[in-house]
Amino acid sequence: MTRSPTNVDVDPGALADATRSDAALRRFLGGLPGVDQVGAEARAAALSTRSIKTTAKAFAIDLAISMIDLTTLQGNDTPGKVRTLCAKARRPDAHDPSVPSTAAVCVYNDLVGLAKAELGDSGVKVAAVTTAFPSGRASMAVKIADTRDAVRQGADEIDMVIDRGAFLSGRYLEVFEEIAAIKELCHEDGADAHLKVILETGELATYDNVRRASWLAMMAGADFIKTSTGKIAPAATLPVTLVMLEACRDWREATGAIIGMKPAGGISTTKDAMKYLVLVNETVGTDWLTPDLFRFGASSLLNDLLLQRQKMASGRYSGPDYVTVD
Amino acid sequence: MASRLEVRKTYKLYIGGAFPRSESARSYEVTDPKGRFLANAALASRKDARDSVVAARKAQPGWAKATAYNRGQVLYRVAEVMEGRRAQFVDEVVASEGLTSRRAEAAVEAAIDRWVWYAGWADKLAQVLGSTNPVAGPYYNFSVPEPTGVVAVVAPQESSLLGLVSVIAPVIVSGNACVALASEDRPLPAITMSEVLATSDVPGGVVNLLTGSVAEVAPWLASHMDVNAIDIAGVDDLGLRTSLEVAAADNLKRVRRPDTDDWTADPGLTRIRSFLETKTVWHPIGV
C-alpha cells in the first residue's frame, strides 16, 4: 500500500479524524513520509560545515545565550545551587551587563517556588520537569499531581516526558491523551504555562519514530517539542533536531501554527550551538531564531558561549577562571 | 536396388522463430570448396536484417528476464538436440569446409560441447563478474552484469559451425538477443543450427540467423540505431571492418573486433564479457 499523498500535506480535518481511535492514529502516523537515516544524517552533517564568523558569530552567541534553559536536574540539587543558577541565568557574566539573560532555568518541581522567587520580574522563565521525569513511569494520577503542583507554584513552562513505553507498544492514543491532559493542566485556574513535550528520542531509536512522535505531540497541543531528558544517551543530536524541525515546518504548512523546538542534553560548546542555529536557520527559517521558539536545554554550554564572547570582545583566548563555575 | 531420388532441403532464413525466405526473394548458390553445387541459400537483404533486429529487440527483454537457471537449461537443450542431428551436421561440415569426416566430427563435437560449456555459465556469470563494493560510507553497493541488448554478429567465415556456435552462445547466455550473419560461403550448417534452435526451447527472436553477403548486410547491422553491439569476428576485409566500426560509432555500439581464428581453444570469458554492461546500485544502510 502506498501512502495517501494527502498525509504529506495534511488538512485540519484529517488531523481531527486521525485522533478518533488508536487505529486511525496509527494509520495516520504510519502514513507520514519515512525518514532515511543516512540521508538525514548527511544533510545535518553538510549543514554543520557552514562557517559562522565575525558579526554573524557575535550575533549568534548572544542569541544562543538568550535561548538557554539553564538546567539543573540532579538528586543533590539544593536551594543554594538553585539560587546560584538563577543568579547566573539573570546575569550570565558578572562583569559584562551587555550579556543577555538566559531564557529560563529548568528545575525539578520542588524547587519551582524558590526559583520563581529568585528570578522575580527578571523575565527569566522557570521551567519545571514533570510527569515522573525522566522515566515517565508512573500512574496518570501521579503525573497529574506532579504537573498541577508545578503549575500552582508558578512554573512558566512545563517540560513533560511522553510515555515511551506506550509509544513503542503502539498505544499512540494513550500518549496523545496524556499530553492533552497535561496541556489542560497548564491552563488550569487561569494559569498560562507553556508545554514542552520531551520525546526522549534516544529511546525512540529511529527517525521514523521521532517524526511520528513529533506529530503526535503537536497534535496533542505541545507548544514546544523537545528531544531529551538529558538522562539518556544519545540526547540531542543534529539529525534528530533536523527531523523535529522538519516536523515543525510541516506542521506550520499544515495548520499555520508555529511550534517551538528544544534540543536538550549533550550540547556543550559554542561550535555545537552554532551548528544548531544554522540548522534552524536553514530548515525552518529565521522565524524560529528567537527564544520564544527555540531553546537549548543545557548547563555547561553557557560558560563556553561566555568564553567565546570574551574572545570576540578582547581578541585573545579566555580561560575558565574568567567565568563563574555555576 | 534402384537408388531413391533424394528429397533436397530448402535452406531459409531464421527470423523471429520462423523460417522465411528472403523478403527480396533472392538466393545464391552455395558450393563446396571445390566449387560443386550444394544448395541455394537465401540471400538476405537489408530488410531481412531490419526484420531480424525488430524480432531480436522484441524477444530480448523476456529472455533476459528468464532465470539464469532457465537460460542454462535452454542452452543445454540446444546441445541435446544438436547431438541428435550430429550426423547431419558432420555431413554439412564436410561438404562446407572440405574437411575429412574425422575432423568434421571433431568440429561438430566441439560445437556441441561448447553449448554445454556456455550453458553452465548462465547461472555463474553474476557471481564471477559481479561484486559487492566496499564503499567508504554507509551504503550497500553492488555491481551486476547485465546483457547489453541486441547484438549483431558476423560469424567466422572459415569455421562454419564451431565458429558460429562460439560467437552466438556467449552472446545469448547472458540474456542478449542476436542477429547473426552466417559464414557467407559456408552457410549450410548455420541453417541447420537454426532448425536446432527452433526446436530446443530458445524463444523465437533470441537468435536470428541470416545467410547472404557480409558486404551487403553487415553495414546495415553496424549502422542500425537499435543494435547495441556488434561482433565482427567474420569480417576479414580491413576496409570493411573499418567502415563497420565507423558506422557502429553512430550509437556507440560495443564493438568486438576479430582477434582469433582458432575456435578450438578455450574461449574463456572474454566474449561473454564483451556483451555485458555492469550496473552498480547504491543504497543507504540505515534503520
Add this chain to the structure above:
Amino acid sequence: MPTPFEYAPAPESRSVVDLASSYGLFIDGEFVDGTGGSLKSINPATEEVLAEVAEASTADVDRAVKAARRAYTRVWSKTSGKDRGKYLFRIARLIQERSRELAVLESLDNGKPIKESRDVDIPLVAAHFFYYAGWADKLEHAGFGPDPRPLGVAAQVIPWNFPMLMLAWKIAPALAAGNTVVLKPAETTPLTALFFADICRQADLPPGVVNIITGAGDTGRALVEHPGVDKVAFTGSTEVGKAIARAVAGTDKKVTLELGGKAANIVFDDAPIDQAVEGIVAGIFFNQGHVCCAGSRLLVQENIADELVARLKRRLSTLRLGDPLDKNTDIGAINSLEQLERIRHLAGVGDDEGAERWTADCDLPPKGYWFAPTVFTGVSQAHRIAREEIFGPVLSVLTFRTPSEAVEKANNSAYGLSAGIWTEKGSRILKVASQMRAGVVWANTFNRFDPTSPFGGYKESGYGREGGRHGLAAYLDVV
C-alpha cells in the same frame, strides 16, 4: 533578537596556491616549452586570468607519446607491481598533504564551491590513488586470468567538470596496471593537472610515466589519433566520444568512453520526502549541474508532484550562490562563457517549448559566469530540455502515474549513465533498479562516488567502467 542571522563571508585563503604566470608541458619528467600557441586559463568567478598554458602542437604530442613509449619500454614495464603500487601510494599521500592547495586551485580554475573541492573532489582523488595502488601487485587476482598484461601507452583526455578527480580516475588504474600515460586536461581547467605533474616529481615517479600536455580540441585529436598510443580513454561529450570511436576504427587501440547523460531521478509517492528533496538538489545542483550523471530529469509520481515541487523550491531558495572560495557557497560559477551560453540557450528553448521556468531568487555577482538554480515544470518527454544534456543547474520536472510508466520514461533516452529511485519499498527499488538501462543506479541517494564502485554508462553514455575491479579491465589486455 529580530536581526537576521546572516552568514558573514568566510573565504578560504588563496595564498596556499602559488601560481606561476605561465606553464609549459610536462613531458618526460620535466616542464618544457611547447611549440604551439598558448591558452589562458581564467577564473570563471571573476574572469581574471590565472595563468597561461601551452597549447601542445602535433609535434609536442608526438614528443609526449614517444616519451611515454620510452618510459613504458625501458622502465615501467620492468617495474614490479609492488613498486608501481608504492609509487601510487606515495602520490596518494602527497595529494593528501597538498589537499588544501589543490582544493583551492580547483575552485579557482573550475568555479566549483570550495566545500565541494575540499570535501568531495580532492578526498576522492586521494582515495582513488590509494585504491588502485593496492591493485598494482595483485592483478593476477583481479579475475582476468593468471597473467593480465598492460596495454602500453594510454592517451587520456579528460573534461573540465571534475578536473583533478577525472585525472585520478584515468591515471591511477592506468599506472597500477602497468601502462604509461599522456593526459590532456580540459582547456579551461588545466591547472590542477599541472600541479599533479609536480606531485609526480615529488614522488620520484620515473620520467615519462606520466606526461601532461595542455591544449584544446586539436591537441586532444592529435593525441587520440597518434599511432603510437595503444589505449584511448576519454571522458566528455557524446559527440566527441563518437568522433573518437570513428577515429580508432580499424586500429587495435582499445577504447573506453565515459560520456553524457540525462539521468532520470524517479520519486515515488512513498519516498522519504525530505531526503528525496535533498537528493534532487544533490542530483542536479551539485557542481552547478556540470555532472555527466546529474539527475537532470525529475520524474515524480503525479499524486505528489505539486507538493514535492513546492518543497524543492523552498529548499532551493536556501542555496547560496557566489564566491566559490567562500566556505558557505553552495553554487559556484559556471565554468566558461561558452557553457553559460549553452545553458542559457537550452533554458530559452525550454521557455519556447512552453515549459514553466522557475528560478531561485538569488543575486548573481556582477563579474564572472553565473546561472541561478532553475526548475522547469510542465515538461514533457518530447521537450528538448527533457532529452538533451544541459550540463548546468537546470532541472526538468516530468510526472508519471505508475511504476511501469516511470521505467519507460526513464529509459526513453539515447543515454544510459545513471538513474535515481526514491521509495521506502525495498522490493520496488530492486525491481526498478533492475529495469533501469543505466550503469549507476542510486536508490534513496544520489551522486555518490567511491573508488571501489564501478562507474560508466549504457548506450550512448559510453562503454567501459571506471572504478573498482572492473576499472582495471580498461587498462589490461583483457576484454
